[in-house]
Amino acid sequence: MKGLFLTLEGIDGAGKSSHIDALEALFTAQGRQVTRTREPGGTPLAETLRALILEQPMDPLTESLLVFAARRDHVVRVIEPALARGDVVLCDRFTDATFAYQGAGRGFDPAVLSTLEGWVQADADAAARGLLQPDITVWFDLAPEIAAERLAGARVPDKFESQPVEFFKRVAAGYAARAKDAPRFVRIDADQSREAVWQQIEAALAERGLVASQSGGAP
Ligand SMILES: Nc1ncnc2c1ncn2[C@@H]1O[C@H](COP(=O)(O)OP(=O)(O)O)[C@@H](O)[C@H]1O
Numbered sequence: 144m145k146g147l148f149l150t151l152e153g154i155d156g157a158g159k160s161s162h163i164d165a166l167e168a169l170f171t172a173q174g175r176q177v178t179r180t181r182e183p184g185g186t187p188l189a190e191t192l193r194a195l196i197l198e199q200p201m202d203p204l205t206e207s208l209l210v211f212a213a214r215r216d217h218v219v220r221v222i223e224p225a226l227a228r229g230d231v232v233l234c235d236r237f238t239d240a241t242f243a244y245q246g247a248g249r250g251f252d253p254a255v256l257s258t259l260e261g262w263v264q265a266d267a268d269a270a271a272r273g274l275l276q277p278d279i280t281v282w283f284d285l286a287p288e289i290a291a292e293r294l295a296g297a298r299v300p301d302k303f304e305s306q307p308v309e310f311f312k313r314v315a316a317g318y319a320a321r322a323k324d325a326p327r328f329v330r331i332d333a334d335q336s337r338e339a340v341w342q343q344i345e346a347a348l349a350e351r352g353l354v355a356s357q358s359g360g361a362p
C-alpha cells in the first residue's frame with residue numbers, strides 16, 4: 144500500500160494535539176500501520192535540537208538552520224522509511240510551520256527557507272519525484288486571541304507560546320497565505336467544540352477517499 148504523509152498545522156493552542164490519538168485510531172481501524180511523530184523532533188538528534196530551539200533565544204537564521212537540521216535527520220531516519228513501508232505518517236507540524244513561524248512570525252526571508260527546504264526535502268530521485276511534501280495538511284485555523292485563552296493555564300509556555308498575540312497574528316496570516324497556494328491544505332474551523340472539529344477532520348479525510356466515512360469516534 145502507498146504511504147500517506149499527513150501533517151497537522153496551526154498556531155499554538157489551535158487544538159492539533161487534542162486530535163492526534165483519534166486520527167491514529169481512525170487509520171488503525173482501517174488496517175493501516177501508523178507512524179506518529181512530530182517536529183521539531185522525531186529522532187533522538189532532532190529531539191535534542193528541539194529542546195534548544197524551544198528554550199534558547201537565537202537569531203532567526205540560527206533557528207531556521209536548526210529546525211531544518213532536525214528535519215533532515217527526521218526525514219531520512221523516520222519519515223521516508225515509514226512512507227516506503229506504506230505507513231500513514233501522522234506528523235505534528237512540518238515545513239509549513241517554518242514558513243509560518245520563522246518566515247511570517249519572525250520576519251525571516253522566505254527565499255532562504257525555500258532554499259533550505261529544497262536541500263532538506265530532496266533525495267536522490269528528487270528530479271523525478273519532486274521534493275518530499277505532505278500529501279495532506281490538516282490546518283487548524285483559530286483566532287490567536289481564542290488560542291491564547293485556551294492555552295492560558297493549560298501548560299507552561301515555551302519560547303514561542305510566550306510570544307504576544309501580535310506574533311501569532313503574523314503566524315496565522317503565514318498559514319493562511321500558504322494554504323491559499325496549496326490544494327493539500329484542509330482548513331478546519333477550530334473555533335468549534337472538539338466534537339465538531341473532529342467531524343470536520345473525518346469528513347475531509349472521507350471526501351478525499353483516505354478513510355471510509357463515519358468510521359471513527361470523537362476524541
Ligand atoms: N475544540 C476545543 N474547544 C475548547 N478547548 C479546546 C478545543 N480543542 C482543544 N482545546 C484545549 O485547548 C488547549 C490547546 O489544545 P492543544 O490540542 O494542546 O493545541 P495545540 O496542540 O494546537 O497547541 C488544550 O488545553 C485543549 O484541551
Ligand SMILES: Cc1cn([C@H]2C[C@H](O)[C@@H](COP(=O)(O)OP(=O)(O)O)O2)c(=O)[nH]c1=O
Pocket residue numbers: 155160181182183197210235236237238240241242244245301303304
Ligand atoms: C516545526 C516547527 C515548529 N516551530 C514551533 C511551533 C511551536 O511553538 C513549537 C513546538 O510545536 P508543538 O509541538 O506544536 O508544541 P507543543 O508540544 O507545545 O504543542 O515549535 C517552529 O517555530 N518552526 C518549525 O519549523
